[in-house]
Each structure stands twice: as structure tokens, then as C-alpha cells.
Amino acid sequence: VSTDALAGELARVVGAAHVLQDPDLRAPYETDWTRRFHGTARLVVRPADARQVVEVVRRCAAHAAAIVPQGGNTGLVGGGVPRQGEVVLSLARLDDMGPVEGGQVTVGAGATLGAVQRHAADAGWEFGVDLAARDSATIGGMVATNAGGTQVIRHGTMRAQVLGVEAVLADGGVMRRLGGLVKDNTGYDLAGLLCGSEGTLGIVTRARLRLVPRLPHRVTVLLGAPDVAAAQRLLGAVRAAGVPLDAVEWFRSEGVRLVREHAGLGPPPCGEHPDYVLLEASDRTDPTEQLAEVLSGLPEAAHAAVAVDPPDRRALWAYRERHTEAINAVGVPHKLDVTLPAPVFAGAVTALPSVVSGVDPAAVTVLFGHLGDGNVHVNVLGPAADDERVDEAVLRHVAAAGGSISAEHGIGTAKARWLSLSRSEAEIAAMRAIKAALDPAGMLNPGVLLAP
């Protein structure tokens, strides 16, 4: 079928204003946020609700027009942008939010994380996942990628917040489980399977989310450390003492330099150091004293800045959260999001810059991440977008150390060819079998996760 004919059919479903064929209108949907991944969409369609998603999927299926589901387009592995003329199905308009009831809420796939956080806060609750792209990233995309972020050590990843989903399958069937039952052992965990499937098994249209109690006391500490091993020792001591930690972030002097240049910030209030650890703790009673007591016994914690008031806490977080935009301001980075096992973490991380420079001596490596999970974001500036030698070297280094080639960003198209570094032949065969079972025609997000 011609694109015009398909556009006409889809316009009858969603209205002509929500079928975008004009290249200028399509453009924002065709390039990802890092600017590293882009392709051409046959057209962009913006349904208003799950019923329209079903119709769009059916009509695309009838014409064998493959679909790339897209949320806030903040993914970092090319999983949400078109590759070769697919239909981009934007979920942005499905942004409804239901009432908060009993610590749960049902929200549309297009609701942003920030909107859900504010909605929960208005009702006296919090949402358990937070990340810097909160005002763009959508719940549907976060479910599809099993998003992580800064609070995984406290509340788990996105999958742990999802009590159920509504999703449209490749055949237009709808699975819906929004009743919010915490215990419901009635067959396979399809919601959990969709979570992290990167749009390849179904299109999430709504999610039932668990909220967490809002704790009144919160403290943030920024610490300077001489090296990665010292940062790990700090984490170990604070954990062993049972401090109610929400986040344990880590970054380094090279990243702080970029952030300061980009954002015009002064030196960190804990002074300048090779490594930094940012701790955040919250509880019903003020955890500041407990945290201060633990830190006072640690030689690694000599250089600390403590903040309790929100503006002061945000000022400390800025050194960590503005890394991504500061790096993007310098160039288009290769972003390699990996996990390294705790026992080998310090050594394997410290070796990363030389792994990179061994392949590309001119490349600049900026490391930061979620120390509490062993999750490192390896940002490499210099190599061309399609030069994957550095990517391969880093991922092989990580896999050899027993780590994961994707901690929280997913596989997308960026890492599909390296999936076998982290997963066995039997696992990949099982994934392919599941994909073929639920999407036999390969309609949903082809090329993502499982390389052709």
C-alpha cells in the first residue's frame, strides 16, 4: 500500500492532524535525544487512546507496515527512532492519570515521569523511580525499557513499580491488568515480560503503578574521594550501618569540569577531588545524625558537604545531574551503560579510560553512574557516530569482568549485535522464540534488541 493510502486510513482513526507526513513535522520523531541515532519514518501517527492504538496496529498489520513505538524519545540506544521507513507510533497523547488510591495509580503511557511524580506528591505519595530526564521520559517508555535511575537501591527498577499494564499486542489484541492486585499468581507474568522488552512484544498504553510513602526527612551529602576504591569503601560502610539510602551516585573530576564549564557552576562545596560520591537518605525521622555519625568514623569521608533544604540539595545534585547535558554540549557521545560486579568494580572501572584510549587515543572518556548498583555510564567523545570500535572494546571489557553490557538503557539497535556478550545462546534462542510467538510478522520495533 502507498504511504498516502496508509496515511488516509490512519487519519480516519486518529484524525488528519495526528498523522504526520511532512518531513519537518516528522523530524523531531526521527532523531533521538543524543543525536547519534536517526532514520526515516514512513509517517508518524499519534493516537489519542488505547482503542485508537488497536486500530492503528491493525491497519499497519494489514499492510505489513512495521511500527516503532515512541515515548518521550529520551532513550539512549536507538530503540525509539525509526530505522528504515517504519511507522512511528507516538504514545505522547495517552497522558491521562487516574486517581491515587491506596498507594497506587493508573497512568497513560504518555504521561511524563515528572507529571506522575507531581500527581503522586499532590496525594501525599512518591513514585519510586527518578531520573534526570523526568520531564520528557514517559511512563510507557520507562516500562518498555525497565528504566532504572537514581533510586533503584531503595525501590528497585521500573519493573518493581509495575503492578500491571494495558498493552496492545502485534495482532491488535489487548492485554489489560490494571486492578492493582499485589498478589495475583494466575499464569505467566506478561506485564513483567513486556517490561524491558523495548517495544518488541507489545505497545504499552497504560500502567498500574505502585507508589511509595513520602518520607518527611531527607539529607544529601556530597563527598570527595581519592579514588574509586575509596568511594566503594564509603558506600560499604554507610550500607552496613543501615542508613536508609535512596541514592548513591558517583562521578569524577573530568565530568565535574565539563559540568562547571557548561553550567557555570563554582567548585563543589566538598572541594575538588578525583572522585565524588553523592549520598541521599530519607526516613520518617531525620537520618542526618545517623549518617553524620557513620561518616565521622571514616577517613574517606573527610571532605563532605551536607544539605537538607531542597535548594541546597538540588545544588549538590546539579554536579551529578547536569553531566549528560554538559557532555552533549561538547559533542555526540557514545553512551555505554554497563554494570560491573562489586568485587571487581574498582579495578574494572579504573581501567576503562585506558581501554578506550587503546582503541582511539584521541577519545575522551567521562565516567559517572549509580555506584549503589555498580552501574557505570561510560561516555566517550571523539569517535564518529558509526565508528563502533570503542563500543566493542568497552563492552568486551565489561563482559570479561562478569558485568552486563546494559544496566538500564537496554539494548536497542545500538547494542543488538553484542547481546551474546551478556546472554547465552539458549537465552537468545528463547527470546527469539518468544518474539516469534507474540509477533510472528515482526511488526513491532524490528531490529531492536534481537538483531536480524
Add this chain to the structure above:
Amino acid sequence: VSTDALAGELARVVGAAHVLQDPDLRAPYETDWTRRFHGTARLVVRPADARQVVEVVRRCAAHAAAIVPQGGNTGLVGGGVPRQGEVVLSLARLDDMGPVEGGQVTVGAGATLGAVQRHAADAGWEFGVDLAARDSATIGGMVATNAGGTQVIRHGTMRAQVLGVEAVLADGGVMRRLGGLVKDNTGYDLAGLLCGSEGTLGIVTRARLRLVPRLPHRVTVLLGAPDVAAAQRLLGAVRAAGVPLDAVEWFRSEGVRLVREHAGLGPPPCGEHPDYVLLEASDRTDPTEQLAEVLSGLPEAAHAAVAVDPPDRRALWAYRERHTEAINAVGVPHKLDVTLPAPVFAGAVTALPSVVSGVDPAAVTVLFGHLGDGNVHVNVLGPAADDERVDEAVLRHVAAAGGSISAEHGIGTAKARWLSLSRSEAEIAAMRAIKAALDPAGMLNPGVLLAP
């Protein structure tokens, strides 16, 4: 192939002593713990390790001999006993336990929950799941059924403890993910999919488990309440106050009467009441004062017995934990494990005995369960094992109230024909597609979960 020939082949894999053909030797594997479900096994095979499981699966597959995987045989829905001449594959000998490291441990499928709890405690940790059958139930069975138990409100179900599994698939392939990485977004969550799949997609041979910190202070309170609604109000108030709850159990006078007769216990120390709520809380600092303060403000909490020392706590728990054996001592119960949504819980639960007596006026209904999750165990004494009219009436009542027909026991063979009460056509079709994809010949636990 003849059973003798198959037995000969399997004996070469596992040793003749571990292939059981004699009816007397097979018998313990052929009847479930409730005595309601039984069938005939072609033979019972007891491999020693995952390598032997692979060989057993391959040889059974070569001869189209279907397999029923079996753990501690404490399941309550007939999912672990043979139906019509399958091979029972007992995982009991795979009971190895690795070292506790960084709050994680790898254990064999045959390790009992109790053994894992003691192993964790020896290293200063705890396991997040507890249930009364702890000295028989095995980790493999608990993973396969996504076991719940008493601490779900604190730590989640079994799925939340599983960081990865080793499992043998229907084709003899092995998936293995035991590295313990907390963040690992590399494709579909196969471990989570196996968890709760009731042995129909793969045979779990090992699991990597998350442990939880051992908290030094624990308090147990048994409260008498005039009705279910009052019990729910108690729970709501304690939750809202942020008491660090591990368990909120509920039972009734009819169950207490059976327990007292069976176990020779005196009256509950909180006095005799229509309903009882058992609360347990633990923390790094003693939660007793906080809990007492909350309860002192509640008219529903006038009748309370508090215990802190382990023997005193166990004495309170006995009224709850001995329900199952006390009921079994009277007869063979129909056990219907359901979840009801909180907003309709009290009404729907209170109506249950009349739903039962409407079908079978002579039947005796005993209710107890996990109030914190809305999970009710409906035990019905009286109907014959194969008389399912009461089961159907109860499950339809639950489904009409928006509940789940299985909270934590699973579907097994007992509830397979009613799966559509809780799951939609699209969901069941997706489950069947996944089953067909991973086990095209129907080798693994046929008849369980998805009715033929």
C-alpha cells in the same frame, strides 16, 4: 519406548538407585500434601545436578515422555504431582548452597526454604520469604510458583527475591544467569517469566537470591477484632503510621477452634473474638513503642497480646500457622487461595461462607490469610475431592468482586479450567503462544496452568 527401557536409559544418567519404578517407592511422589491430588507416575527420576537434569530432559524428549517437575511437594493446586503416567522429575537432590556474599546467595532448586533461612542467618542475613511449609518447600518449587507467604508486604513475593536462575528448557538447553547483577537490562526477563510458570516453561535447577538485612528488634502483636471491617481498620491505621511491618495475618474463631482442638492450645492470650489480626514488625531500633502508641489510640485494638521474645512470638504465631495442619486433620479440604481488592474486601470475605453453603449446606468454611495483601485462604471441608461446585462458586464470587482466583498458590491443575475468570482471552492466547514457543511438544507439566 517401554518404561523399562526408559528407566534403563535414565539409570545410566542418574544411577539405578535414583530411578524409582516400584509403586511403593513412587507413592510419596504421586500424591500431594493435601491428599486431594494424585495420579500415577511412569517412573520417578532423581538427578543429582543440572547436568543430569539436562540428560534426563533430553532422553525423555527423545521418547516423548512428558515430565512433571517436583520440589518439596507442598503445592496446593495439583501442579507437582503426576496426572496420567508422566515422569516425575524430583529436584530434591539439587540442594547445594553457595556462600553468602554481598547479601546474595546461589542455591540449588532442592534446598528447602528452612535450609536457606538458616544458611542466611549464619551469615548475618535473612531471606525475604517465609511460609509455614518452610522445612519441606524447596526453592525451585517456590520460584516455579512465585511463592508468597507471610512477608510479602515487606519484601514482595518470590519473584522479587530472584536475581537470576539456572533452568533447563524443554529442548535440553540451559539458561543460566547467576551473576547476581541487580541492574541488567539485556533482553527479556526470562527469570521473571519462569517465576510463576509452574514448571511449564522450564525446570529451575538453581537460583540466585537476594537476601535482606537481619533486623535486631522484632515485635508480634495478636489482636482480637469484632469483624473483618475492624481488622481492616486496624491494618490501615498501623500502615498509615509507618510501622515497619513484616506481616499482617488474619484468622477467625472457627479456625482457632480447630487449631486449639488439634494442637491442644489454650485460648488466645488476647481473649476470644470473632476475628484476629496478627501483626509483626521489625526494625533496627525497637518498634514496640511506636506500635503500642498507634494501637493505644484505636478502639479496635482494645484486646491485644504483645510478644517480643522468640518463644512468646512463636506462641502467638501458632494460632495462625497451625491452621493448615488442623484443617487437614479434619478432612481433605478444597483450598481456594484468592485475592480480594481492599475496597470490597470486608464485604466480599464476609459473604464467602454463605456462598459456600448456598452450594453445599453441609460444607464447613474456614477462612484465614494475609490481610496485608488482601489474600484469603478459603478452606472448605465436606465436598468430595472431585466435586468442584463449591470451588466454582467461590472463584466466580471472587472474580465478580474484581479479585484474583489465585493469589499465591498458582493455577496448577486445580484451577486451570477457571483461568479465564482472572485473565482475558488475549492474555491466555499470549500465554499459549509462549508455551508453544518454548515447549512445542508439550513436554513440561502438561495440563498445568493452561488446560488442554
